[in-house]
C-alpha cells in the first residue's frame with residue numbers, strides 16, 4: 132500500500148439498498164484510502180454492482196451515507212461526482228469514434244479543443260491504442276474496447292475509479308494479461324480504484340484489500356494474504372481458495388490436546404488453536420497445501436486416515452483422505468521428490484504446522 | 497430450404513409464392529397502364545399513350561390543392577407522432593412508473609379499435625374544441641392513428657439500447673438532457689426514421705378519420721380520389737394513384753438502402 136493517507140477518500144457508512152423487501156445491500160461500511168486498490172469480491176447477486184451504482188450515483192441509498200473527499204454525496208447527481216467508471220460491457224458509445232468516446236467527458240467539462248486533442252492522444256498512448264482514434268468501437272477487439280473504456284474513464288483525471296467486472300468478458304489469457312496491465316496502470320497513476328469481481332483469484336492477484344460480500348453483507352475485509360491465511364468464517368474460507376473444514380464438538384480439553392467429536396460421529400485427539408472448552412462447537416479450517424503426509428514410522432502427527440484417491444496434476448499431487456467415518460480432507464503436495472507415495476486404501480498419517488489450523492465461525496452452528 | 501426436397505416440389509413452391517406476390521401487387525400496378533390511356537374514362541388495356549392526365553394532376557388546383565394539404569398534414573402528423581411517441585417510449589421503457597402495462601395498452605388501443613369508431617368519437621370531441629375543418633384538427637386526428645405505430649417501433653428500438661450507455665454518459669459528466677440528445681437519440685435513430693416514414697405514409701392515405709374531421713371546405717388527396725371515383729371516373733385518378741405508388745416505393749427503397757448501409 133505505502134501511499135495510504137490518514138483520512139479516507141471514500142467512506143461508506145451503514146449503506147443499505149432495499150428493493151421492495153429485499154436487502155440487496157445490507158449495512159455495508161468501508162473506509163477507502165487514497166491510492167488503494169480495493170476489490171469487492173462476492174458471488175453473483177451479492178450486491179457488488181449495487182454498491183458501485185450507489186457510489187456512482189445511479190442509485191440512491193435506502194439508508195446510510197457516502198462521504199467522498201470529505202463531502203456527503205448520497206444525493207448528488209452522477210454527473211456532479213467526478214468519479215470514473217468502467218462498465219462490465221464497456222458501454223462505449225457505438226455511434227462515436229474512439230476519439231469522440233474518449234473526448235466525451237472532456238467536452239462535457241468544456242475543456243478547450245487543443246487541450247482535448249492533447250489529453251486524448253496522451254491517454255490513447257497510455258493504453259497503446261494511438262492508431263485507433265478514428266475507428267468505431269465495433270471495429271475493435273474485446274480487449275481493445277476494454278482499454279478504450281479504461282482510457283475514457285481516466286482521461287478527465289478522476290480521483291476515484293470504479294471498475295465493474297471489467298475483465299469478465301475476456302478470455303482467460305487476455306484476462307491475465309489485462310490484470311497485469313491494470314496493476315501497472317494503478318501503480319503508475321496512483322489512483323484509488325474500486326474493482327468488482329466474482330473471481331477470487333483475480334481479487335488475490337490485484338488487490339491491496341479485498342471486501343468479501345455475500346447476500347449484501349460484508350463477510351470480511353482484509354489484505355489478500357490475511358483473507359487466505361486467516362479467514363474468519365466458513366463463507367470466506369470456502370470462497371477464497373480451497374479449504375478443509377473440520378466441524379464438531381469439543382469433548383474434553385486438557386493442556387494442549389482436545390478430543391474433537393466430528394459431525395460424522397468419529398472422535399479424534401488433536402491440538403486445537405486458541406482456547407477451547409469442553410462442549411464448544413467448533414469449525415476448523417485447514418488449507419490443502421498445509422497438510423503434510425508423514426511416513427508411517429513418524430510419531431509426530433495429528434490425524435490418521437485412509438487414502439481414498441490420488442490425482443496427479445503435473446506440478447502437484449492431490450490426495451483425498453478419509454478420516455473418521457466419512458469426513459474427507461483434500462491435501463496437496465508439490466511433486467518435488469520422485470518418491471512413491473501411498474496407494475489408495477493405505478492408512479496414512481497426516482500432520483501440519485500448529486499455526487496452519489484456524490478456528491473459524493461456522494454458518495451452521 | 498430442405499435440400500432433400502424433390503425438384504418438382506421446389507418448383508411448385510416457387511410458383512405458388514410468385515402467384516401470391518402477383519396477387520398482392522398486381523392490382524396496384526394496374527393503375528399505371530390506366531393512367532396513360534387517351535380515353536376520358538378508365539379502361540384496361542389502355543388505348544393510345546398520353547401524359548396529359550399527369551399534367552392535369554400537377555396543374556389543376558382541384559388536385560394540386562388537396563395534394564399539398566395532404567403532404568403538409570402528413571409532415572406535421574409524422575413529426576408530432578414521432579416526438580410524442582419518443583417521449584412516451586422513454587417513459588415506458590426507461591421510466592419507473594406504476595402501471596406501465598396499462599398505459600402501454602391504452603396507448604396501443606387505437607390500433608385495436610375500429611377507425612370508424614375512433615373517427616366518430618373524435619368528431620364529438622373536436623366539435624367542442626372547434627377543430628372541425630381545421631388543418632390542426634386533421635393533424636391531431638391522424639396522430640391518434642399514428643402514435644401507436646410510433647410507440648411500437650421506437651420503444652422496441654429503445655429496449656435494445658443498453659441502458660448503461662446512458663448511465664456512462666451521466667457518469668462522464670453529461671446532464672440528463674445532454675445524455676438524451678447526445679446518446680439516446682442517436683441510438684434510436686433507426687427507430688425514429690422508420691416511425692417517421694410509417695406515420696408519414698399512414699397520414700398521407702388516411703381517409704376514414706379525415707372524413708369525420710375535414711368539414712366542408714377542405715379536401716385531402718385520398719378524399720379527392722374517393723369523391724372523383726364516385727362522380728367522374730377520370731384517368732387523373734389513375735395518374736394520382738401512380739404518383740402515390742411511385743412516392744411510396746421510393747420511400748421504401750430509400751429506407752431499406754439506408755438500413756443496409758448500417
Ligand SMILES: Nc1ncnc2c1ncn2[C@@H]1O[C@H](COP(=O)(O)OP(=O)(O)O)[C@@H](O)[C@H]1O
Nearest residue numbers: 150153155173174175176177178179180181182
Ligand atoms: N433495480 C432492482 N430491482 C430489484 N432488485 C434488484 C435491482 N437491482 C438489483 N437487484 C437485486 O439485488 C441483488 C444484488 O444485485 P447486484 O448488485 O447486481 O449483484 P452483483 O453485482 O453482486 O451480481 C440481486 O439479487 C438483484 O436481483
Ligand SMILES: [Mg+2]
Nearest residue numbers: 176179180181
Ligand atoms: Mg454485477
